[in-house]
Amino acid sequence: MTRRDHNGFLARYSRGNDVVEADLLNPDTYSLLPDAPNVVFMAGRKFGSVADQPLTWATNVWMAGLTAQRFHASRIVAFSTGNVYPFTPINSKGATEDTPVAPIGEYAQSALARERIFEYFANTHQIPTLIYRLNYAVDLRYGVLVDIAEKVLREQPVDLTTGYANVIWQGDANSYCLRSFALCDVPARALNVTGLKVLSVREVAENFGRRFGKKPRFTGTESETALLSDASRCASLLGPSTVTEEQLIEMTANWLGAGGMTLGKPTKFERRDGTF
Numbered sequence: 001m002t003r004r005d006h007n008g009f010l011a012r013y014s015r016g017n018d019v020v021e022a023d024l025l026n027p028d029t030y031s032l033l034p035d036a037p038n039v040v041f042m043a044g045r046k047f048g049s050v051a052d053q054p055l056t057w058a059t060n061v062w063m064a065g066l067t068a069q070r071f072h073a074s075r076i077v078a079f080s081t082g083n084v085y086p087f088t089p090i091n092s093k094g095a096t097e098d099t100p101v102a103p104i105g106e107y108a109q110s111a112l113a114r115e116r117i118f119e120y121f122a123n124t125h126q127i128p129t130l131i132y133r134l135n136y137a138v139d140l141r142y143g144v145l146v147d148i149a150e151k152v153l154r155e156q157p158v159d160l161t162t163g164y165a166n167v168i169w170q171g172d173a174n175s176y177c178l179r180s181f182a183l184c185d186v187p188a189r190a191l192n193v194t195g196l197k198v199l200s201v202r203e204v205a206e207n208f209g210r211r212f213g214k215k216p217r218f219t220g221t222e223s224e225t226a227l228l229s230d231a232s233r234c235a236s237l238l239g240p241s242t243v244t245e246e247q248l249i250e251m252t253a254n255w256l257g258a259g260g261m262t263l264g265k266p267t268k269f270e271r272r273d274g275t276f
Contacts, residue, residue: 024063030070038181039071041078044114046107047265050275053106060110061117068121075128075184077177078118082135082166082192083108087225087272090164094198094228097133097190105274119188128184132177134193135229138248139170140255142263145248148201149256152208152216162270163201163222166194166229169243179238191237192229197245201270204249211253223272 022029024043045059068076085095086102103109115131122129136144144165151158176193183191205216235241243251256262268276 024066025058027066030066033070036071036074039067039074039076040177041067041076041118043067044079044111046081046276047268048276050106056107057110057113060107061113064114064117065121068118068125068127072121072125072127075181076118076122077130077132077180077184078114078188079177080115080131080133080190081108081111082133082194082227082229083274084112084115084133085227085229087223088228090198090222090224090226090228092228093230093232094166095192096230097192097233103274104272105276107276108274115188115190122186122188126186128186129188130180130184131188131190132180132193133190133229134168134173135227136165136167136194136267136269137170137173138167138252140252140260140262142265142267143167143170144267144269145204145252146256146262147266147269148204149208149212149252150262152205152214153212153256155214155217157217157219158201158205159220159270160201160218160222161220162226162272164198164226164228165201165269166196166198166231167245167248168193168195168231168241169248172241172243175242176234176238183237191234192231193234194229194231195241195245196231196235198226198228199245207249208253211250212257227269 043063045056084101084103085099088095101112103112118129121127138145144167148158173193209216
């Protein structure tokens with residue numbers, strides 16, 4: 001069911017959820033939004049960001065300030081990304097929450113700026129806040145595993161330049177997000193959210209190859225570093241993921257092998273220059 005509410009927004013009601021459409025780049029919008037004790041900030045811009053950098057910065061930074069100012073009486077879980085970290089050695093577990101940030105490219109720089117905005121408002125307004133550094137969430141229609149599997153299935157070369165990655169099931173990422181409200185604090189604290197295993201792109205491709213009956217093709221060689229995150233703190237505080245990396249590979253292979261649809265949106269996880 002859809003209708004216009006008294007503020008003129010279009011609200012859709014489904015299973016008890018109200019969806020309010022609003023232009024979050026318009027400061028006048030925020031006074032019309034309902035109060036909420038808990039706020040998940042997921043708005044952001046990544047793909048296509050290089051084509052319009054001003055919009056990327058406005059979306060990732062200006063919008064964060066407007067949100068934090070409006071919901072200064074709430075707890076906020078603010079989505080961020082592992083892209084704020086530097087590349088780390090592939091024989092390590094990846095960057096921890098204590099690793100000094102070193103974003104590469106304007107998207108990652110704007111993501112760090114978004115974090116700083118939320119940290120500022122957390123300090124000045126005493127807003128319990130958690131910076132939710134996620135990479136890489138996957139489901140059966142989108143993600144790093146889909147990117148690799150589709151190339152193997154189509155007999156296209158798999159780029160090994162970024163030869164290692166972390167992944168986490170989207171359902172687990174959602175669960176961690178909602179449970180992480182208990183971790184919101186002042187000053188804001190960061191939390192890495194991803195799988196605990198460092199996956200080899202080559203080995204994942206070969207796994208898909210065996211399942212699809214195809215011989216994977218490769219291009220490039222593995223670099224000694226990759227964008228990796230250590231999610232040990234998340235697992236310690238909130239428990240392990242419910243879906244393992246091995247299960248994700250099997251699920252993805254079964255889905256694509258059966259002709260399952262995808263979103264047709266490559267993650268570009270293999271990019272090392274920060275352009276998306």
